[in-house]
Amino acid sequence: xxxxxxxxxxxxxxxxxxxxxxxxxxxxxxxxxxxxxxxxxxxxxxxxxxxxxxxxxxxxxxxxxxxxxxxxxxxxxxxxxxxxxxxxxxxxxxxxxxxxxxxxxxxxxxxxxxxxxxxxxxxxxxxxxxxxxxxxxxxxxxxxxxxxxxxxxxxxxxxxxxxxxxxxxxxxxxxxxxxxxxxxxxxxxxxxxxxxxxxxxxxxxxxxxxxxxxxxxxxxxxxxxxxxxxxxxxxxxxxxxxxxxxxxxxxxxxxxxxxxxxxxxxxxxxxxxxxxxxxxxxxxxxxxxxxxxxxxxxxxxxxxxxxxxxxxxxxxxxxxxxxxxxxxxxxxx
Amino acid sequence: xxxxxxxxxxxxxxxxxxxxxxxxxxxxxxxxxxxxxxxxxxxxxxxxxxxxxxxxxxxxxxxxxxxxxxxxxxxxxxxxxxxxxxxxxxxxxxxxxxxxxxxxxxxxxxxxxxxxxxxxxxxxxxxxxxxxxxxxxxxxxxxxxxxxxxxxxxxxxxxxxxxxxxxxxxxxxxxxxxxxxxxxxxxxxxxxxxxxxxxxxxxxxxxxxxxxxxxxxxxxxxxxxxxxxxxxxxxxxxxxxxxxxxxxxxxxxxxxxxxxxxxxxxxxxxxxxxxxxxxxxxxxxxxxxxxxxxxxxxxxxxxxxxxxxxxxxxxxxxxxxxxxxxxxxxxxxxxxxxxxxxxxxxxxxxxxxxxxxxxxxxxxxxxxxxxxxxxxxxxxxxxxxxxxxxxxxxxxxxxxxxxxxxxxxxxxxxxxxxxxxxxxxxxxxxxxxxxxxxxxxxxxxxxxxxxxxxxxxxxxxxxxxxxxxxxxxxxxxxxxxxxxxxxxxxxxxxxxxxxxxxx
Numbered sequence: 079x080x081x082x083x084x085x086x087x088x089x090x091x092x093x094x095x096x097x098x099x100x101x102x103x104x105x106x107x108x109x110x111x112x113x114x115x116x117x118x119x120x121x122x123x124x125x126x127x128x129x130x131x132x133x134x135x136x137x138x139x140x141x142x143x144x145x146x147x148x149x150x151x152x153x154x155x156x157x158x159x160x161x162x163x164x165x166x167x168x169x170x171x172x173x174x175x176x177x178x179x180x181x182x183x184x185x186x187x188x189x190x191x192x193x194x195x196x197x198x199x200x201x202x203x204x205x206x207x208x209x210x211x212x213x214x215x216x217x218x219x220x221x222x223x224x225x226x227x228x229x230x231x232x233x234x235x236x237x238x239x240x241x242x243x244x245x246x247x248x249x250x251x252x253x254x255x256x257x258x259x260x261x262x263x264x265x266x267x268x269x270x271x272x273x274x275x276x277x278x279x280x281x282x283x284x285x286x287x288x289x290x291x292x293x294x295x296x297x298x299x300x301x302x303x304x305x306x307x308x309x310x311x312x313x314x315x316x317x318x319x320x321x322x323x324x325x326x327x328x329x330x331x332x333x334x335x336x337x338x339x340x341x342x343x344x345x346x347x348x349x350x351x352x353x354x355x356x357x358x359x360x361x362x363x364x365x366x367x368x369x370x371x372x373x374x375x376x377x378x379x380x381x382x383x384x385x386x387x388x389x390x391x392x393x394x395x396x397x398x399x400x401x402x403x404x405x406x407x408x409x410x411x
Numbered sequence: 412x413x414x415x416x417x418x419x420x421x422x423x424x425x426x427x428x429x430x431x432x433x434x435x436x437x438x439x440x441x442x443x444x445x446x447x448x449x450x451x452x453x454x455x456x457x458x459x460x461x462x463x464x465x466x467x468x469x470x471x472x473x474x475x476x477x478x479x480x481x482x483x484x485x486x487x488x489x490x491x492x493x494x495x496x497x498x499x500x501x502x503x504x505x506x507x508x509x510x511x512x513x514x515x516x517x518x519x520x521x522x523x524x525x526x527x528x529x530x531x532x533x534x535x536x537x538x539x540x541x542x543x544x545x546x547x548x549x550x551x552x553x554x555x556x557x558x559x560x561x562x563x564x565x566x567x568x569x570x571x572x573x574x575x576x577x578x579x580x581x582x583x584x585x586x587x588x589x590x591x592x593x594x595x596x597x598x599x600x601x602x603x604x605x606x607x608x609x610x611x612x613x614x615x616x617x618x619x620x621x622x623x624x625x626x627x628x629x630x631x632x633x634x635x636x637x638x639x640x641x642x643x644x645x646x647x648x649x650x651x652x653x654x655x656x657x658x659x660x661x662x663x664x665x666x667x668x669x670x671x672x673x674x675x676x677x678x679x680x681x682x683x684x685x686x687x688x689x690x691x692x693x694x695x696x697x698x699x700x701x702x703x704x705x706x707x708x709x710x711x712x713x714x715x716x717x718x719x720x721x722x723x724x725x726x727x728x729x730x731x732x733x734x735x736x737x738x739x740x741x742x743x744x745x746x747x748x749x750x751x752x753x754x755x756x757x758x759x760x761x762x763x764x765x766x767x768x769x770x771x772x773x774x775x776x777x778x779x780x781x782x783x784x785x786x787x788x789x790x791x792x793x794x795x796x797x798x799x800x801x802x803x804x805x806x807x808x809x810x811x812x813x814x815x816x817x818x819x820x821x822x823x824x825x826x827x828x829x830x831x832x833x834x835x836x837x838x839x840x841x842x843x844x845x846x847x848x849x850x851x852x853x854x855x856x857x858x859x860x861x862x863x864x865x866x867x868x869x870x871x872x873x874x875x876x877x878x879x880x881x882x883x884x885x886x887x888x889x890x891x892x893x894x895x896x897x898x899x900x901x902x903x904x905x906x907x908x909x910x911x912x913x914x
Contacts, residue, residue, distance in 0.1 A: 086902070086905055090899050090902055091898050091901055091902040091904065093892060095905050096893055096898065096904065099904040101897075103893040105890055105893070109889070110891065151782070213782050215833075215836070276838075365903060368904065
């Protein structure tokens with residue numbers, strides 16, 4: 079028995095096997111992608127969702143409508159009054175990460191706040207939550223934060239029926255201006271309706287060429303059927319797929335980041351809408367797709383080799399070029 | 412590092428040790444009424460010259476607050492040096508401490524204790540009662556000393572004197588104008604042509620204290636100093652007797668006051684050769700930068716500090732090569748430091764207890780609507796309160812032994828609770844547990860590494876290790892390979908590819 083067989087038996091891969099599969103490790107990601115391609119100066123733009131929203135609007139990218147935002151403690155009670163008339167909105171920390179600190183609210187009255195997952199909060203609990211957000215509970219390094227109040231996205235039925243309690247979103251990784259990997263994130267009962275993989279959501283790799291599901295993964299296990307909705311993962315097909323790819327790709331111009339993750343939802347009325355951007359997207363997307371990230375970045379490098387100014391070509395051209403190259407590699411296999 | 416090893420003889424391993432003698436003199440001086448600013452009280456102590464004695468004086472430390480300490484100028488014709496303490500404050504009664512560290516010389520000086528002044532070796536000059544020379548010679552002639560060697564002469568003289576009856580002794584002493592028999596014995600030996608004189612000092616014996624110096628009669632036989640040993644009734648050399656001077660009255664002198672007590676404490680300690688070389692090489696500029704030059708208490712904290720980068724390096728290693736998640740990047744280093752201070756098992760027990768209680772309190776606090784920063788501060792205050800209560804309880808019940816409250820470890824533990832409770836809030840119980848285990852595991856590993864003798868020794872005696880650490884860190888920082896835990900995380904790819912290959 080060889081060392082690699084022996085390692086595989088105990089649930090370990092050998093470095094050589096991972097290299098062959100084109101897997102990008104954390105260290106490589108941190109050095110080559112984040113340090114190498116993402117200028118730290120550009121981080122605030124993606125780390126602060128309010129700034130991201132503004133920049134996206136300038137580039138005519140669809141984003142959820144901002145109702146209001148507050149950044150000081152004394153604005154908390156005026157905000158509560160202001161929100162009394164509102165329906166279907168979301169409150170979130172502008173500098174939050176990993177979907178933390180987001181509340182989806184149907185409405186609120188003098189006593190209670192009615193959340194979209196059918197639970198209620200007391201009004202003073204909600205006020206405490208707002209003040210915690212401002213105090214930096216959810217922000218990186220606990221810096222003072224801003225509360226954003228956004229119009230709730232009306233999720234498209236095609237995708238949302240796959241998810242337990244709403245918020246199915248799509249994550250597209252854009253490498254040097256070209257889309258390289260995509261996945262859909264489906265909330266489960268275990269993830270408490272959140273679309274975050276390490277909180278128990280399911281990641282579904284999406285074929286860049288077709289927008290169809292490749293394979294599903296939850297907690298490092300392959301999943302064929304959604305445990306809560308009972309739908310077959312393989313039946314999942316993302317609508318407006320080309321629009322979604324273009325939207326994600328155009329975020330390269332918005333941010334200037336060489337390695338970014340665009341989180342996109344499909345609004346029933348507005349179509350593909352950018353939820354947030356991430357300058358340090360995780361590596362679980364490789365497992366969801368069963369495709370190593372390095373296989374894809376290699377393709378982009380080839381494109382740049384042919385045309386050093388490939389990154390400056392129009393968005394649609396870049397998407398077409400990438401899909402063309404992928405088609406070729408599929409045929410080659 | 413190499414230069415420190417070669418030039419300063421700092422060895423690379425900690426176990427090369429040498430035995431050194433530590434001699435501490437403590438004096439108490441009572442000032443006279445006459446002692447004023449113009450007539451300051453002054454104590455002088457006579458010490459042997461370094462080249463005279465079979466020891467190398469490594470260091471002489473003076474701790475005597477309120478006194479000015481000076482080494483008096485060396486006198487060429489004297490076998491001894493003198494150091495002096497002066498104080499103008501007549502009310503100052505604090506003790507004077509003087510500590511000498513000395514290392515036995517490899518090459519012994521056999522002239523040790525023998526006066527270099529030829530006059531002193533002249534037996535004529537050693538006679539206290541010059542007037543009685545004839546009487547002494549007559550007495551000597553009465554004993555049968557022919558054909559005896561020097562040692563035998565001394566012993567038989569002693570025997571002759573001690574076998575006299577009490578009346579005979581009295582009449583002999585009065586007749587020859589002596590007060591003590593030992594002085595008569597010494598003068599008889601001198602009269603017989605063997606140099607004999609009194610010397611004062613103390614016996615070098617580990618863990619002994621003496622109230623003042625003792626005086627012995629020394630004889631010069633074949634150019635070596637010999638003593639009479641009453642236990643064995645033999646004349647022999649005695650390397651354990653450390654001679655401070657030949658005249659008892661000259662060893663300590665007090666002007667404008669009197670010596671109310673003199674204690675001499677003798678201790679033998681094993682010091683690493685490295686430490687000795689550090690004390691010794693005072694003239695080498697490299698040695699001037701030795702950490703051994705720092706005050707002892709400060710040196711302890713510097714040694715701790717020097718371990719910090721090593722701990723940080725281990726954390727980097729665990730994160731980059733293994734992929735362990737911890738609460739706060741360098742929290743494990745601080746935790747390990749607190750374990751070093753309070754002990755591993757006790758440290759872990761205290762840490763887990765306080766963390767558990769702290770997190771329970773924190774979950775109650777979550778229900779109170781206050782600002783986040785205020786809540787963090789409240790948690791810290793409450794954790795300190797728990798610590799104080801626990802130390803009171805354990806002290807009263809005597810369970811754990813006393814739960815000692817050390818400042819730094821407690822702060823570190825309090826802070827860890829805060830970090831952990833945020834993780835608990837944001838990522839849930841499981842992630843908090845993973846991070847807690849990661850932190851604790853890394854801390855234990857760092858603790859274990861810092862416990863290794865050679866590591867402790869190297870970091871404290873070769874501060875240049877820091878450059879090696881920096882170099883190694885720069886290398887670690889360039890590692891782009893997979894982490895150990897990633898090999899497991901992405902292992903599904905292997906299975907996937909095997910299935911694909913079969914198709």
